[in-house]
Amino acid sequence: QVQLVESGGGLVQAGGSLRLSCAASGRTFSIYALGWFRQAPGKEREFVAAIRRSDGTTNTGNSVKGRFTISRDNAKNTVYLEMNSLKPEDTAVYYCAASGGNMGSRRDLYDRWGQGTQVTVSS
Numbered sequence: 001q002v003q004l005v006e007s008g009g010g011l012v013q014a015g016g017s018l019r020l021s022c023a024a025s026g027r028t029f030s031i032y033a034l035g036w037f038r039q040a041p042g043k044e045r046e047f048v049a050a051i052r053r054s055d056g057t058t059n060t061g062n063s064v065k066g067r068f069t070i071s072r073d074n075a076k077n078t079v080y081l082e083m084n085s086l087k088p089e090d091t092a093v094y095y096c097a098a099s100g101g102n103m104g105s106r107r108d109l110y111d112r113w114g115q116g117t118q119v120t121v122s123s
Helices: none
Strands: 004-006 010-013 016-025 033-037 046-052 057-061 068-073 076-083 092-099 117-122
Touching: 004 010, 004 092, 016 033, 016 092, 016 117, 033 068, 046 068, 046 092, 057 068, 057 076
Parallel strands: 010 117
Antiparallel strands: 004 016, 016 076, 033 046, 033 092, 046 057, 068 076, 092 117
């Protein structure tokens, strides 16, 4: 099994930055890609970004492209989400997810999920 633990969420003013971290443990050798999703109150869970563990290839959602950057440190089994120019509409619970064979944007491609970390952007 793979366990994922997110950290780094918090309250930030619009225009500010935050960096989220997701530490993976357990059968990490089985991870093909790690991704970030987010869910705002009353909305569906939305794809943010994903990264292939082997070569660092990334896939970023249109709503955050140019502002958010995903990266990984395989030695630490950790993936990061650098969020810049934050907007109030970025407020959500951010979830880390692991996939065994895909790095697409569909939720069903990911079979392990963390508990989530709250990000709140004030205007």
